[in-house]
Amino acid sequence: xxxxxxxxxxxxKVVQLLNNEQQTLKKQxxxxxxxxxxxxxETAYCSSKVIKKLTITKRExxxxxxxxxxxxxxxxxxxxxxxxxxxxxxxxxxxxxxYISHKAPGTEILHLNTYYGDNGLALELMSPFGxxxxxxxxxxxxxxxxxxTISMLASGNAVVFNPHPGARNTSNYAVDLVNRAxxxxxxxxxxxxSVLSPTFESSNxxxxxxKINLLCCTGGxxxxxxxxxxxxxxxxxxAGNPPVIVDETANISEAGRDIxxxxxxxxxxxxxxxxxxxxxxxxxDELISxxxxxxxxxxxxxxxxxxxxxxxxxxxxxxxxxxxxxVGKDAKLFLHELGIHNINNEVKCLIYDGKxxxxxxxxxxxxxxxxVVRVNNFDQAIEYALIAEDGNRHSAFIHSTNxxxxxxxxxxxxxxxxxKNAPSYTGIGIEGEGFCTFTIAGTTGEGLTSAKTFSRxxxxxxxDTLKNI
Ligand code: NAD
Numbered sequence: 001x002x003x004x005x006x007x008x009x010x011x012x013k014v015v016q017l018l019n020n021e022q023q024t025l026k027k028q029x030x031x032x033x034x035x036x037x038x039x040x041x042e043t044a045y046c047s048s049k050v051i052k053k054l055t056i057t058k059r060e061x062x063x064x065x066x067x068x069x070x071x072x073x074x075x076x077x078x079x080x081x082x083x084x085x086x087x088x089x090x091x092x093x094x095x096x097x098x099y100i101s102h103k104a105p106g107t108e109i110l111h112l113n114t115y116y117g118d119n120g121l122a123l124e125l126m127s128p129f130g131x132x133x134x135x136x137x138x139x140x141x142x143x144x145x146x147x148x149t150i151s152m153l154a155s156g157n158a159v160v161f162n163p164h165p166g167a168r169n170t171s172n173y174a175v176d177l178v179n180r181a182x183x184x185x186x187x188x189x190x191x192x193x194s195v196l197s198p199t200f201e202s203s204n205x206x207x208x209x210x211k212i213n214l215l216c217c218t219g220g221x222x223x224x225x226x227x228x229x230x231x232x233x234x235x236x237x238x239a240g241n242p243p244v245i246v247d248e249t250a251n252i253s254e255a256g257r258d259i260x261x262x263x264x265x266x267x268x269x270x271x272x273x274x275x276x277x278x279x280x281x282x283x284x285d286e287l288i289s290x291x292x293x294x295x296x297x298x299x300x301x302x303x304x305x306x307x308x309x310x311x312x313x314x315x316x317x318x319x320x321x322x323x324x325x326x327v328g329k330d331a332k333l334f335l336h337e338l339g340i341h342n343i344n345n346e347v348k349c350l351i352y353d354g355k356x357x358x359x360x361x362x363x364x365x366x367x368x369x370x371x372v373v374r375v376n377n378f379d380q381a382i383e384y385a386l387i388a389e390d391g392n393r394h395s396a397f398i399h400s401t402n403x404x405x406x407x408x409x410x411x412x413x414x415x416x417x418x419x420k421n422a423p424s425y426t427g428i429g430i431e432g433e434g435f436c437t438f439t440i441a442g443t444t445g446e447g448l449t450s451a452k453t454f455s456r457x458x459x460x461x462x463x464d465t466l467k468n469i
Contacts, residue, residue: 031179032190033172037202038209040160040193041131045211047189048131048158054187056107062191063106063150065181070146071101073177077142081170085138087328092266095430096143096438103429103436104147105450107154120463126455128156133212135203135227137219139269139328139366141167142174143438144218147449149178149192151437152216154451160212161194162203164219166324172196207232214454218439228444235453238443240271240394241364242417242424243385245409246279246287247378247400254421255399256290259370262397262423264295264348268368269328272395272417272424272440276354276361276388277372278381284374288351295348296370297331303338304352307369308359310337322365331368356384378405382412389413394442397424416442 034040051059070077078093113124132152136144145161152159163171175194182191195202203223206212207230215234217227224238244262246255263274279287292298299307311326326334331347354361354371361371361384375381389396395417398409410418417427417440426432428440428448439449446453 030172030176030196031183032175032193033196034193035196037160037162037195037205040195041133041206041209041211043190044158044160044193045131047191047193048128050187050189051153051158051191052128052130052156054156058185058187059107059153059156061185062182062187063154065185066146066150066178067101067104069177069181069184070097074098074101077170077173077177080173081141081167084169085141085167085328087139088266088269089330093143096140096266097146099430099436100143100146100150100438104150105154105435105437106150107451109435109450109452110155110455120461122459122461125458125460126155126452127458129214129233129454129456130157131212132157132159132214132216132454133206133209134159134161134216135206135219135223136161136163136167136171138164138167139271140218140438141171142177145171145174145192145194146178147436147438148216148218149174151449151451152454153178153191155455157214157454158190159192159216160206161192162198162206163194165198168196168198216439216449216454224443234444235439235441235446235449236443237271237439237441237449238392238394239364240392240442241275241362241388241390242272242395242397242415243388243413244274244277244397244399244424245378245381245385245405246277246283247381247398247402247405248280248282249402249405250283250399250421251401252283252286252399253290253293256287256296257294258399258421258423259397260291260294260296260349262425263370264331264368265423265425267328267330268349268370269366270425270428271364272427273366274370274397274424275364277370278356278375278384279372280378280381281374281376284372288353288372291349291351291372295346296351297335297343297347297349299335299338299350299352301352301354304354304358304360304369304371306338307334307350311365311367311369312359312363320359320363322363322367327366329367334367334369356387361388362390378408382409385409385413389415392442394440395419395424395427397422416440416447
């Protein structure tokens with residue numbers, strides 16, 4: 001029998017060991033993460049000089065190592081993010097990291113344009129900007145760091161991040177990961193840097209620093225406005241509020257399934273996820289029934305109003321904002337709030353019969369509550385979808401087999417991503433075609449970002465050379 005005193009001694013010892021371990025972890029320096037933004041910038045500036053001279057093969061070696069580590073540590077980053085931010089879910093976040101390792105584009109996307117004629121040969125070269133400053137969101141904190149670094153490195157740049165303060169540990173883990181990858185590939189410099197405790201002050205230093213040649217911003221409207229007024233070239237990936245239209249020609253059972261798959265992915269955090277549905281009256285009941293069979297829970301208008309009072313709050317100057325306490329939360333928590341506890345494990349998303357003027361229709365909620373608005377005809381669906389999308393030119397979706405309806409909506413909504421008859425995430429390459437990225441620069445027009453986005457185009461003309469050979 002162990003005596004009481006011995007038990008206390010064992011507990012004391014275990015506590016001491018845990019404390020020591022925590023201290024060691026605290027002391028363990030994350031590669032590329034600094035206390036001071038100016039040091040982070042100076043360090044990355046030195047790296048940019050080295051990176052510029054790297055061969056394409058070396059850049060690819062590093063990118064391959066980044067992808068290997070991303071695959072290996074996908075679930076670590078997914079769990080870390082959910083623990084730190086309290087948003088999203090581990091399975092979908094893990095999948096997002098896996099897609100980066102499979103489908104984020106490297107140097108292969110950089111094509112050389114040539115012009116050949118009687119006067120000789122002109123080449124369009126893709127050159128680095130040098131040092132890039134990047135802002136990352138709390139919704140994809142490690143995904144954005146990894147994807148941005150791969151694209152920026154592929155085009156020969158170094159990068160300094162100012163991560164979202166609410167997700168800084170996850171973002172900084174990713175900064176460490178990309179630098180570990182560089183080291184494994186034999187390059188002992190920080191290809192990306194960041195600050196341990198990012199603040200608005202540190203982002204201001206980043207915006208104004210004369211060694212930063214380009215800014216890249218992935219975030220909401222306020223920070224995009226700030227970056228655009230910084231006086232530098234900027235690539236801005238801003239907010240969306242993607243509508244989805246379902247017309248009477250769609251395969252309704254597949255539409256219901258796909259919409260719930262997209263709208264519940266990572267608890268509706270992605271900027272590309274379906275945020276409101278406009279469905280033709282004739283097929284609305286059938287669509288709702290299909291959604292219910294695929295993990296949707298139908299709530300009444302009054303229940304929606306109860307949630308509206310909770311998830312939308314007012315800021316200091318009286319503007320309505322989305323409560324961070326509810327962004328990216330699990331669907332079941334909203335049902336608990338409504339006093340509904342006996343819930344099927346399959347519930348992934350709440351739906352309700354909405355009006356096109358509802359705040360939930362016209363606000364980017366980023367939570368699994370999906371308004372379904374019945375419309376009289378296709379014209380009305382487009383009219384309401386345009387209002388909800390609000391000129392973000394971000395993403396939009398349609399379920400239809402009528403080619404005229406599909407083309408008309410695509411032309412009028414004019415979004416960067418347009419998907420027909422599939423879940424929203426196919427638009428960024430997840431179970432779809434095309435490469436994968438988590439920075440969709442709809443605001444400034446570069447679209448889905450890759451190494452091409454972070455390259456300066458230069459023309460080199462060679463007079464009278466290789467003529468008529
Ligand atoms: P957020 O706008 O709250 O934060 C984004 C970043 O901006 C963070 O790093 C934050 O610290 C910084 N920031 C915010 N206000 C600032 C200020 N006044 N000064 C300096 N820095 C400031 O965004 P979030 O909640 O983390 O992310 C969600 C938003 O980002 C949504 O609107 C979503 O649509 C958008 N988003 C867009 C894309 C895209 O590719 N287009 C991708 C992901 C997220």
